[in-house]
Amino acid sequence: MSDPLKSIAILLLLVLVGMSPAAGWAQSSASPALPQPGVPLSVGRKPPPAPAPQAPRRPAAAQPPATARPAQRPAVAPVAPAAASAPASAARLPVGGAPQKVVAPRAAAPTVTAATGGGNLIDVQAEDLSYDAERRLVIARGGVKVTRGTDSVAADYAEVDTAQEQVYARGNIFIRYMGGTWQGQEATYNFKTGAGNFGAFHAYSAPYHVTAEGSTRESPRLMKLEQVMFTTCEPERPEYSLRAKSASIEDNNIVRAKHVRFHFGPVPFFWVPYMRANLEELAKFEFTPGWSSAMGPFLLTTYNQPINDIFKTRTHVDIRQKRGLGVGEDLVWKDPVAGDYQGEAGVYYANDRKPWKDAEERTIREELIDNDRCWLKLSDRHNLTDRDYLITKLNYVSDPWLLSDFFDDEYQKNVQPENRVTLTHRGDHYSAGVGLNTRLNDFYGNVNRLPEVFLNFNRQKILDTPFYYEGENTFSYLDRVFPDGAPEEHYDAFRLDTAHMVYWPTRHFGFLSVIPRAGYRGTYYSKTRHISTVTNVIAITNDLGEVIGTTNEVETLLRDGSAVWRSLPELGVESSFQAFGNLYEGPTGIEEDEDLRHIVEPYANYTYRPEPNVLPEELWQFDAVDRLSLRNDLKLGVRNYLQTRRARSVHDLLFADVFTTLLFEPDDDEQTLGDIGFKAEVRPYSWLSLDVDGTYDTQDGNFRVFSTQAEVKNRDLFIFGLDYRYARDARDKLAGDLVIFPEARWAGRLYARMDLDESELEEHSYYLIHRTRCLGIGLGLRVRPDDGPDGEDNYTVWFRIWPLAFPQFGSSLGG
Template identity: 40%
Template sequence: MKRRNSGRWLGIAAASLVAWSAPKAARAQTEPQSAVVGGVEIHADQLEYESGKQLLTGKGRVAVMRDADLLRADFVTFHTDTQDALARGNVVLERPGSLWRGEQLKYNFNTRLGDFGSFEYFADPYYIRAKESHQVTSNEFVMKKAVFTTCEGDRPLVYMRAREARIIDDIRLRAKGVWIFLGPLPIFYTPYLAKRLDSLGWEFIPGRSGRSGYFLLSAYTFPLTTNLLSTTHIDYRSKRGWAGGQDFRWGRFGSTPRGLLTSYYAADKKPFKDDEEEEEWGQLVDNDRYRVRLSDIRSFSARDYIITEGNYLSDPRVIEDFFNEEFRMQSQPENRISLIHRGDRYTASIALNKRLNDFFSNVNRLPEARLDIPRMQLGDTPFYYESFNSAAWLQKEYPKGFETNNYDSIRLDSSHMVYYPTRHFGFLNITPRGGYRATYYSKTYETTYVTNQAAIMESNVIVGVTNTVEEQVKEGSGLRNLYETGVEFSFKAFKVLHESPIGRDFQGLRHVVAPYAKHTYIPEPNLRPFDLPQFDAVDKLDRRHDIFFGVRNKLQSKRRTTAVIPIQAQEPDALDLLLPQPSGLRVHDFVDAGVFTTYRIKRYPNEKEFSGVFFDARLRLVDWLPIDAWATLDPYEGEFTDARVEVAWWNLEDSSRLSIQYLYRKDKRNQVSSELSLFPYDRWSFRVYTRYDLELSELEEQGYFVEHKTSCLGMGSGYKKVGEDDQIWFQVWLTAFPKSYIKMGL
């Protein structure tokens, strides 16, 4: 009864609104009319109200809104008491996360239920069509003869057809009698399918590998929550057997918290490729192979964050065998937790690092606390100060079965340095410095030599006496005192070569030369490296007297910031003021090259006066051809001991790229690698990778990949050969989802 009276009053209010708006409509037929009834807003080119039926009729561009629901159509009748709506003609219903289209719809704005009939529906990223449909609850649709696809248009390339389907909460699908079509061809059937519409679902990569035989890698990916993604792996390799794993990923790149937890197990029937490998690794590798990895980063504030990395492996080769790309980035996984705080003038951290697998060597830090103060001015004085401090319990652990014994020590290290920068003659920078470093060790080694007399016996008769020297090592604690003094010299000289614009994007040209020298003197400390347990570079510090010197050359211009710059531009320095300063320009280095070496005033035995001569160069003459080079020259042998050169060609229009890298290390490596990527964002894309050994004159590695993408479907195939092992595979994916969560470590 109350509901009927309420509807009558709402009807009267609606009629009043329509009557109020009618004169305006007479004056301007194109101006829409509006009404508000029980929290529902109705807009249309023409509104009519029948008070006896409590019925509003909208004609022409009708929009009915309540909360987040929006109904649009050419014609709508709306019952003001029950809030039932009947829409016809170009009907669109928008609700959070979904979009429905059709020619006719019955919908109740109170219950959010309706009879949708034949319709088109969008539940990101799926387009859904059905011959019949109705809404059985506020969050559940039932459809007959439904088609699901991520492709736009009337002729999708790939789609699912279901005899009956239910959509729950706009995201969960339950379907019966499901066929999957590739074009007109049915390729898969299942009597029942349950999945989330926002998940990738199943993906498969079939192929063949010389090491693994024929294989099928599969993964099922779906979101557990809006921020937690699950991927289940089931893999089969004909030569190696079954394998599987479970991954969880949370967060997104660039945000915190983010991370992953992965696990993988393989019942490996063939863990060794030949008898020689089995003889080398047989004691460490068996048929049960697995890995567990945890990686997480999360911030508590803009200044505080924690990084966690954990890895537990069955053997030292499992990452190389099944996750080869990961192995190339890091051959020995870490296990650490680091809590870091960044203050205005300091950085404080505490880290825990512990070996979990006894077949690796490691320096355990249980834990290590650090306080670092970067160089800062001391008040209003001309002096600058920097400090690095740490406290740790360190353990050096060798692989199990190693003949060397493990050792440990508590180490407290505190370094302090004061600088006094000065400027002379208007261009010469001279910075004297002095500092002290104290390092305490709970365990040190004191070596003493004891001379003993021993009798010389012949036929049980003493015929003489000889002296023997015995080395004795005694453990104890100690404080190493390290003093350092020195002075730094530097200046910059320049010449303006050109002041006028260069092309469209550059203004002026200058040559900058910047010589520098750094003198360092450290007298012999009271504790030498051989007196101390060795964990890292801190323990190797010793007497030193040398001059490090070099020179940098730059060819610079000013560049308009609106230009396309794929390589990050550099910040201006003090010399920028010497060139004209048009607005919107910043410094661009066409060439940045340096050469430097160290002259040892005091040397160790077998040490030469000069270290190697080091070179580095960075060329950015044009955007599409970046060049980088590094090299070390032995000045006494007159030959390079190592070198690396990287050259890349970019097509700025389609992002195609060719890169060539030369890598040389004396007596170890002399190789050229190249990678060509063509049209990576076009429908057809190609990639070729090679690595060639110049010493052996053989191709060490090669890979060829081709991809074809439509508006909704991607297809790819690849061939890769490393040494004697070759691999070939094929992949299909929906472009609405990430390409793959399968790692191609075969």
């Protein structure tokens, strides 16, 4: 047959196929997030080599139909493939349309294009094309590429049934579909029903590789897998993997698996009968084995289980040889879209066989502790609207030492866990809300606020005047409670505190800022503190019980007084100005900085507040509001900035603030010159930072408080931090932290903390990390001198292993 006749025959075939009901390919609406069998390969990743070709097994969908043919289906003549020397081009035929002119392009593979019942076009290119009239199939051999829109199938062989919207392919299959890729040796898929049989495959959906020996897609929402493996390693020789006898993937991301085995290399080490997980955040185990002087050998395990996009659970099972079993459950939630809410609730129980380490500790703990120890917690932040938010933090512990014994990280953050609920509304010029604060354990002291209502006004202009107003108002029921057994007695009171201030900002001589202010603070107390003394006559007796004399004993009694209103008017003025000079123009030689400028800002703040009608000693003391009294002082200070231009923005090389207070009416134990305070922040290089702050007591010539934090880092080599904190009569401690080669395959961390008052090393720890191709392995040692049983050193050794795809699991120092 001549080439024109061949082209006309192909066009007639396409017209008849286009008239066939439900002809063509239907596009699936499945999310591309689903790793289709063997998909999706990451961008830039070379497809792994295809497995060796197997003897093809034609799926049932490709067999000649056993049932009656569809009624009214028009007969279609077979299509003879065009000669390779003069291939036919694709004739694009919308349903019911006329064929376009046939053009024979050079060096093109034979191509046919069919329109589906929905008007979509399918292009089939191959070295050899034919039509099987009996089975109503377009058959393609050699370099096959079937394309529909942006989706395509490449294979050695394919059979396309445009009537049933089904394709069968085998041999070096590579499919691009919905933005993903799939590769294997044999597959069949029906785009109308979403069903298909994909056989063995390999898929990648960051960060997971998925392989299976068999796979069947039963619907657009459900895929069944056999002998499946999940890993974040390269699948040929994974260092760890999760393997299951069978699994299913639902809604593109929910995995359900049976008989799940956890492997290190080829060796299984853990088994669960069933697992449900989100493919985007696959359920993960955390294991921390180790040994401690106080705990003995231990194994801490955590199982992270996503429930949906919002909720996930963390299940804890901890075994400590000397202490016993600990179990816990956390429910964690977070708004995945806007971040309007996040929080967690948890419960932890430990059956502690040895709640004290020695006889001395037993004497301290015995009355408050037993073998059953627990912690209940709730933490939540919720943005109810753009202007309203609710913060909740509740903690109940069975005894004061549970956190220090089992959750040292939490204990270091907050020695006494807090319990509060706060609802806040933010207006344009004000904020209002209500808060609750109470203790849930009688062995802690606290100022309970049940409730505390507040209404605060931001500093704002008063109409069209030059004045500004600022205000704070609180109403509280305050209850000062002490730990059970303490000698102090509890007391309480209602308190209404309202403070108002008016400011008048002015500028003089073009540079001097002067801001006079006047205000009033009034506070109502439902009770006051009344002090009285009583002299008691005490009889003195001898050994026989005979009275031989008397003596007087003076006793101080505290009781509630009547309600009172305390008035505190206040006057003041604040002044400051800035002067600056350009020290240098051009490159400074420090990194890529340009120009150098110095700014100096002297400031002064005078405050006068007369002695109130109610003195602090006449009030029950709850917080700083109750300590307010006479004030007549002038705060003087100067701020200095040394600035440069770095990365096109102003950068402070140095910020320093030094200040003091002159007391014009000092108390008997005070001097006119008050304490000198200072604060400095130094950032000369991107790899160096230094912060210093403190207060110097001019009366006795010593520091009241002093702290400094320094950090030197080279991201490739090391990060070194130093932290020194001093508080007179409280603490004098130095801590250092060194991380070596933080991003390398081998990394190390050293930490030490020392009590300088006692010249004792409180803690030193060492952590070694090795990163393989896809796993992180950590080994740690922590030593706390004299903290173990019988006053011995307390040693803790722990081991961590985690997928590098989830670095957060390697951050904890464990037990």
